[in-house]
Amino acid sequence: MFTAHLQEYALNKYQGRKKYYTALWEEIEEALKGCTEEEAVLMRFLYGTMPVRDAGEYDFSVFLSYVRHSLWLRRNMEWCRELPEDIFVHHVLYYRINSEDISDCRKFFYEQLKGRIQGRSLEEAVLEINYWCAENAVYEATDERTASPVTMFRCGKGRCGEESTFTVTAYRSVGIPARQVYTPRWAHCDDNHAWVEVYLHGKWYFLGACEPEEVLNKGWFTVPANRAILIHSRTFSDFMPSPSEECIGKEDLLTYYNNTSYYAKTRELAVTVKDPVGQPAEGAFVALEILNMAEYFPAVTLITDSRGEVHVSAGLGDVRVRAWKGDAFGEKKVSLKVTGKAELLLECSREKTDWVTDKWERTEVSAPEECPLHLEKETREQKERKEKRLKEAGQIREQRFAAYYDEELARAYTAEAGMLRVSGENIGEILAFLTRDENPDRKPMLHSLAVKDYKDLKADILEDHLCCEQGSLARELYEKYLLCPRIHREELTPYRSFIKKYFTEEEKERFVQNPEQIWSYIKAAIRYDTVVDYKTICATPIGCLKMKQGSPLAQNILFAAICRSLNIPARLNQVTLAPEYLNQGTFTVPEGFTNGQKVKSTAKEDGASLLLKAAEGSKWNYFQTWTIGRLEGAHFDTLNYEGVPFENNALELVLEPGIYRLVTSLRMPDGGQQASQRVFYLKPGEQKSIEMILWENKAEDILVNYPLKDFKLQDNTGKEYNISELRTEEPGILAFLGVGAEPTEHVLNELLASAVHWNGITARMIMVLREPGEQKNGTLHRVLENLTGIELYYDKERSCERAAAAMHVDADKLPVLILLQKELTGIYACSGYNVGSVELMLKLLEQQQIKRRKTNE
Structure with missing residues (x-):
């Protein structure tokens, strides 16, 4: 069944692992004797390409269950039998998708799905399986540990990385090739996202995990994706007889593929790296860094060739290109909208510190502009069918x-x-x-x-x-x-x-x-x-x-x-x-541990302190408006002070001596950022003080003045109200939500995070749901418990479409948030995926309240 090329590749990779599998080698070899020839080929492929830690965590029988099920699919499912060999081993056979716990689960998922896909075409099966996924799992913000697909099935909720891992597992279990696709960081807002691609008739198509549509290549994230700097997929081996996608290299065990041009307009960026004397730096590392969550995140890392060059396609926004070799490095901002070339000189190091200016340096960072490449639309019939089936899926899930x-x-x-x-x-x-x-x-x-x-x-x-x-x-x-x-x-x-x-x-x-x-x-x-x-x-x-x-x-x-x-x-x-x-009585780092800083309780006598001073009334949130990183080798490693507040407009950090970088960032409504950074040296025993700075955008630069026509909403009893009847003297927020879907979940979680600010300014929101059943959503329930001034209504007459059109935002991209004045005038609006939209709305609302009070005085 398998080519000589795959057999040879699997054997070579497997034998290359012998030195790592010393404790297990004889056990694995003995178990292979009980396998058929085909099973042995695939088992060697897995043991030769898997993360070594997996071999120590899971039993041989677990991997064999994946091999036997995939071979059964190869023999019995027509769409699986026709697959190219590399697509089969990477995207049907392979047991690992992300960082999830591994268990023998493919046969279980197949048994759940076989009745749903019987008699359906490949395209129909793909759409139907995603409805099944929605019946069993929905988005919920959680921590970064990736729950297994079985856990997702048994608990019904997870973040996008877990939803996509769950959905990929469902597809692979019935022999449909599937992979997880990532944007490691968005360019226009502070977050990342994962979704799913499926392989049909020789081509990849995308869909939202557990977010079914009636057509492929459609999802709420389509527009955000066309504003991405980088979107990639990955495999756990480099077995690729005839590569058809741009390979952007390997990082440790993984091989990465560049999928950006499928979603967004791109430009090839050519980076030339030279050593301190101007010669090409072969073997240097080059990272494209995206400013996100107030840190420069390396979205992709490449290695220069003999000419000191790397090439990569990326979205048309601003990136920071950073190159290093050994402890020497160089960096610069590059606007891909303007140029496709950059040259870096490895002129900075820990020893040569003239680049450590200890001054705030400002820069503006632009996100790619919106330019949709996938314009697939649902007919009204498809849209109504989807709404009906999604409602049914939610009921099935909630009842279970x-x-x-x-x-x-x-x-x-x-x-x-x-x-x-x-x-x-x-x-x-x-x-x-x-x-x-x-x-x-x-x-x-x-x-x-x-x-x-x-x-x-x-x-x-x-x-x-x-x-x-x-x-x-x-x-x-x-x-x-x-x-x-x-x-x-x-x-x-x-x-x-x-x-x-x-x-x-x-x-x-x-x-x-x-x-x-x-x-x-x-x-x-x-x-x-x-x-x-x-x-x-x-x-x-x-x-x-x-x-x-x-x-x-x-x-x-x-x-x-x-x-x-x-x-x-x-x-x-x-x-x-x-x-x-x-x-x-004191938590102590063991001697010999050298990786970074210690907190105050473990600082030694030669430790140093940094006092950060903030302006009165300013709000500083770690991984949103600021971060701090310490130079380790040629990299700044971001420290984790998430949840650590400024008290009395100050925050003291006790740190190890070294070179540090403060980054502050303010996200603008168009997705761009106004950022500042300050690189400084902290000497042993030094007590340093720095005034924090954050650019301030002016409200008048982003506010509009669009009149809204009156429309009707309904309360819990079915009684109708004109929106004009619900307005008050003070400005408020009109929010059309898509409860249960990921963009709205983000907004609800932002509301919870901003509860103190919200309640402190007595904000008011007219929250509009699609139907009463959405009130059962756990995140919404917590919002209603913790925030004051929220009134619930329902939109049964597609009022969202009219209001969104008046504000020039897309009604199909829920949530739609509108800052509404008494006169039934919208002064700001946003739709879809805009992390940070709640704090921006609150800031604008606060400014309008102050302005109104001054006018009344």
Whole structure:
């Protein structure tokens, strides 16, 4: 069935992994003897291309289940039988899509779907499967750990990366090639996004994951995608007999493909890199960085050829091009709308610091302009059918998950009611752990976990961690840094019993007497080779010890896991992710750990402090209006101060000496940014003070004055109101929502994040839903609980279309937000995906309130 080329490729890749699979090699070889020839080829392909950590985390039988199911599909599904070999192995066979937990699930998904696609054409099957996905999962903002497709099915909610992983799994399970497509960062707003492409009749088509349409190449993200700088897909191997897409190189284990030109207007950018004496710098790294979330994010990294050049197609916006070789680097802003060439000189380094000016430098960053390439439209009949089916999908999903929640049980466990509500089918695991006996640590352990853990935790794994001793520890320290089984975003495993058996009594005693020895052991025993791993995931403590392989983050987690297993409180520093253990009441980084800064409690005598001063009334939100990064080698690594507030217009940071970069950014309504940066050196023992600056846009530059014609809305009872009857003296927000869809979820989450600001200025919103059932949405429910001044109405006469048309925004791109004056005049509006729109609306609303009061005075 397979070509000699694939067989040879698989064998060579597999044999090249022998040095990494030392602990498992004989076991794998023995298991291969029980495989057919075809199965053995694909198993070697997987073991030869997978992240090495996967081999240590999952059993041979799990991978074999993927191989056998894909071979069955190849034989029995006509559309799978005709696929090119590379498309089959990458986009049907392959078990990993993102950074999700892996389980034997393809046959399960096939059984769920086979009845839905029977007798349908390939195109019809693609559309129908996405409706099934919508019946079982919907968007919800969550943390960055990627839940598995099975978890998504069992809990029904997840972020875009999880929705797309779930949907790709559904397609691959029936033999339809599918892949996850990413824009690593948008250019016009602060976020990223993932969706799905499916392969039909020799061509890729896109669709929104769990967001069905009646036609392909259509989704709410179509317009944002045509404003992207970079959109890519990836495979876990470079097996590509006849590449048909622009390969933008490899990063560690992955091979990346540039899909940007399919979605947006692009230009080829040619970058030439020269060394300090002006000669071509071969082998230099070149990154295209997008300013997003107030940091310069490397969207793609390339390596220069013998002429010191790299070439890449990218969207027509502003990027920062950064090149480096060793510790020498250079950078500049490039506007792709204007030019397709850039030359960089590697003239900066830690030693040569004339580039460290310690002055604020301002720059304007433009996003690509809107220029749709895909103009697929639904007929009115298709639109009505979609609305009907989406409503039915929502009802099916809500009814299924409502059946798992037990109100009587929740009343018995009031403090745990929230975790029971979000757990979906996993409620049984929570109850099994919670009710096993009267151990007083059961509830605290559950409460120490992340919300996502309630959706996929296993009772027997938690049992493994009920072996701690509080002793004289304060309760908070005990629960957070000893009892809790979660250290970062790794998969939860029964690592305590494994670690206790893994080390000898002598080793454990030595570790307890001096935890510094734990770090010494890890540095000596655990290696890391980036070319055989995927940095987005990291080995668990068990996998790290089994394979003797783990990323720097995995090693930090392992340190904390060993400590906790030996009853030593430990954690990862929330700012730097450095490992720390409790040493005489202070969390201490082990000697020999050199990756970055320490928080105030662990600063040494030669530490330095930075006092950031803010103007009265200014609002500073980390990863929105500012970040700070420390120069590590030739890179600025962004520190994590998310959630750390300025108090009394100031924030003090205790940092290690070094070179730092402050970045501030203000997003403009057109998607562009007004940014500033300041690079400075922090000396040992120095106490430095910096005044924060942020460009201010003038309201008059973005406000309009469009009259709206009167239209009708309905309340919960069906009573009709003219919008003119609902207006008040003060300006307010008119919001047409698409509850349950990702853009509206973002707006609702922004409202929650802005609750204090919102309630403080007594803002008012006329919130318009499409139908009463949307009130059941959990995010909307939290908004209504936490924010004042919100009134609910329904739009049964397509008033949104008329209002959006009057404001010159697109009614099909919900949510539509309109800042409305008393006179039924719209002064600002936006539609669709615009992260930061709530804060902008609040700012404009506040300005209008002040202006109105001054006028009345």
